[in-house]
Amino acid sequence: MTSVLLSVTDLCAGYGPIRALRGLTFQVAERETVAIVGANGAGKTTLMRALSGIIPLSDGEASFLGRNIRGTSSHHLARAGMLHVPEGRGTLQTMSVEDNLRLAWEIRPTAVTFGEALEKAYGRFPRLRERRAQAAGNLSGGEQQMLAVARALVNRPRLLLLDEPSMGLSPRMTGEVFLSLAELRDDGVAILLVEQNVRRALQLAQRALVLSHGVFAASGPSDELSRDPAIVASYLGQSHDAPPDNKRHIANDPRR
Amino acid sequence: MLVGLLINGLVSGALYALVAVGFTLVIGVLDKLNFAHPEVLMIGGFVAVVASGLPPYYAFIAAFATGGLLGLVVEFAAFRRFTDADAKITAGLASMAVGLVLTDLTQKVFGTESVSLPIGGGWLSRRFQIAGVEFLNVQIVIVLATAILTGGLHVLLQRTRVGRQIRAVAESPVSASLLGVNVLRVSQAVFFVSSALAAEAGLLLALRSGAASSDIGLTFGLKALAIMAIGGLGDLRGAMLGGLVIGVLEAFMFHLGLGRLSELTVWLAMIVTLMVRPRGLFSSGTHGLEQRA
Numbered sequence: 031m032t033s034v035l036l037s038v039t040d041l042c043a044g045y046g047p048i049r050a051l052r053g054l055t056f057q058v059a060e061r062e063t064v065a066i067v068g069a070n071g072a073g074k075t076t077l078m079r080a081l082s083g084i085i086p087l088s089d090g091e092a093s094f095l096g097r098n099i100r101g102t103s104s105h106h107l108a109r110a111g112m113l114h115v116p117e118g119r120g121t122l123q124t125m126s127v128e129d130n131l132r133l134a135w136e137i138r139p140t141a142v143t144f145g146e147a148l149e150k151a152y153g154r155f156p157r158l159r160e161r162r163a164q165a166a167g168n169l170s171g172g173e174q175q176m177l178a179v180a181r182a183l184v185n186r187p188r189l190l191l192l193d194e195p196s197m198g199l200s201p202r203m204t205g206e207v208f209l210s211l212a213e214l215r216d217d218g219v220a221i222l223l224v225e226q227n228v229r230r231a232l233q234l235a236q237r238a239l240v241l242s243h244g245v246f247a248a249s250g251p252s253d254e255l256s257r258d259p260a261i262v263a264s265y266l267g268q269s270h271d272a273p274p275d276n277k278r279h280i281a282n283d284p285r286r
Numbered sequence: 287m288l289v290g291l292l293i294n295g296l297v298s299g300a301l302y303a304l305v306a307v308g309f310t311l312v313i314g315v316l317d318k319l320n321f322a323h324p325e326v327l328m329i330g331g332f333v334a335v336v337a338s339g340l341p342p343y344y345a346f347i348a349a350f351a352t353g354g355l356l357g358l359v360v361e362f363a364a365f366r367r368f369t370d371a372d373a374k375i376t377a378g379l380a381s382m383a384v385g386l387v388l389t390d391l392t393q394k395v396f397g398t399e400s401v402s403l404p405i406g407g408g409w410l411s412r413r414f415q416i417a418g419v420e421f422l423n424v425q426i427v428i429v430l431a432t433a434i435l436t437g438g439l440h441v442l443l444q445r446t447r448v449g450r451q452i453r454a455v456a457e458s459p460v461s462a463s464l465l466g467v468n469v470l471r472v473s474q475a476v477f478f479v480s481s482a483l484a485a486e487a488g489l490l491l492a493l494r495s496g497a498a499s500s501d502i503g504l505t506f507g508l509k510a511l512a513i514m515a516i517g518g519l520g521d522l523r524g525a526m527l528g529g530l531v532i533g534v535l536e537a538f539m540f541h542l543g544l545g546r547l548s549e550l551t552v553w554l555a556m557i558v559t560l561m562v563r564p565r566g567l568f569s570s571g572t573h574g575l576e577q578r579a
């Protein structure tokens with residue numbers, strides 16, 4: 031059987047007096063793709079931040095590859111293979127596209143040379159090749175999102191934490207991004223995905239967890255959840271392509 | 287005459303620039319004001335005293351190492367614990383305290399009077415002429431050393447792995463650490479390099495004046511602060527340009543017989559610059575690093 035990458039038990043976290051997460055328990059196995067869905071303010075971003083060590087756990091336990099996440103700093107987790115692509119992308123605006131990619135590649139020594147990794151990323155996102163020397167801050171929102179995903183392609187993490195990768199993207203670019211994610215998934219990268227476009231998220235992931243006010247309200251295999259009338263009513267709505275809430279805010283941008 | 291004046295100004299300016307670049311690097315990357323910086327410069331002068339028997343080559347290495355190590359000490363003693371945004375003032379004060387300790391220790395060892403360099407004369411003070419303009423060897427050394435050090439900093443920031451990490455931290459420590467960058471190591475690297483540059487400037491200053499004294503820190507430090515403000519806090523190009531311009535302006539003021547007033551040059555220049563451009567010549571703030579060092 032596959033082994034557990036990420037193991038979370040009774041996790042609580044928040045911001046001072048605000049208890050955003052109140053006892054979450056779940057696991058992500060190697061090569062598994064798990065989606066987390068939930069309304070705005072449910073605590074999805076907070077969960078990602080707690081897992082990657084940006085904010086401390088106030089209670090409970092979490093471990094990644096056997097390392098206790100409490101007391102392991104963000105950069106150690108990243109080097110161990112957890113790549114958190116935060117809401118608002120976390121690309122380095124003053125650095126060139128290529129420097130962003132090189133930074134992501136350098137951190138994790140792999141057999142792949144930077145040139146090869148770069149070719150692959152540019153092959154997927156030709157726009158980025160055209161803009162390679164541009165500062166990331168001069169890219170359009172969609173191009174920056176491509177850069178954030180391209181960074182994951184060159185970093186080759188064990189576990190990818192993705193917070194709303196389709197935010198601000200056109201339907202066509204959303205398709206491109208999800209194709210890349212499917213490729214990563216098929217290459218064996220485990221993915222924990224937060225996504226407003228629930229339909230797409232459930233297509234990509236094997237299973238999903240529904241987060242509501244800091245606790246899991248439901249969970250199960252994606253195909254079951256996508257047939258669940260309650261889920262359909264709350265998150266899938268009538269429309270077929272547009273996400274239920276195509277928001278563009280970057281209020282929770284972790285960059286200072 | 288005019289050319290000689292210009293050269294004198296550029297030589298002083300190079301020294302200002304070297305101090306200001308190191309000073310501003312810590313602001314640009316870490317958003318911290320290191321008040322111990324000028325005292326590291328001061329100690330660089332005493333490295334010249336201690337190493338005066340050795341070939342100059344050794345003095346440069348010794349100053350670089352001494353400055354760098356002092357930078358690590360300052361980072362640990364004054365900044366490591368004060369990481370919150372509201373602890374900035376505390377950290378600034380702590381660094382000032384470290385600076386005072388450095389001054390005191392230096393005075394314990396070398397006394398409060400300035401110490402002249404035993405062989406301050408010799409090769410460095412030899413003159414030569416190119417096209418009728420007279421140069422001192424020490425002037426060439428200062429300009430070359432500044433060019434090499436700032437050029438080296440530029441290459442470090444733009445072309446190396448550490449440099450990429452430094453630029454990433456300058457922009458966003460959180461985003462950088464999510465990519466596996468150890469922010470503490472980067473801080474240490476920045477303090478090391480910044481203080482090494484300060485000590486080199488102190489060494490060069492002592493070679494030029496033929497003496498080292500324990501009380502230059504304050505004057506030089508305040509001037510460097512003003513130069514940083516002129517250039518735009520945290521901007522390396524600004525510090526470089528500001529230093530050179532102030533050096534040349536001062537030389538001309540001095541020449542015009544405004545000797546006393548020449549000390550005011552930098553402050554007048556700062557007030558005028560900030561009135562026109564409140565954020566300095568290059569207002570890129572923490573984002574000025576990708577441009578020329």
Ligand SMILES: Nc1ncnc2c1ncn2[C@@H]1O[C@H](COP(=O)(O)OP(=O)(O)OP(=O)(O)O)[C@@H](O)[C@H]1O
Binds near residue numbers: 072075117
């Ligand atoms: N920096 C912060 N300080 C204080 N409270 C915060 C902070 N960030 C988020 N919160 C609160 O924590 C709760 C969870 O927020 P979180 O950002 O995790 O939601 P989310 O599920 O990611 O929402 P969205 O879909 O809008 O991104 C919310 O009630 C929010 O108001």
Ligand SMILES: [Mg+2]
Binds near residue numbers: 074075076193282
């Ligand atoms: Mg969110």
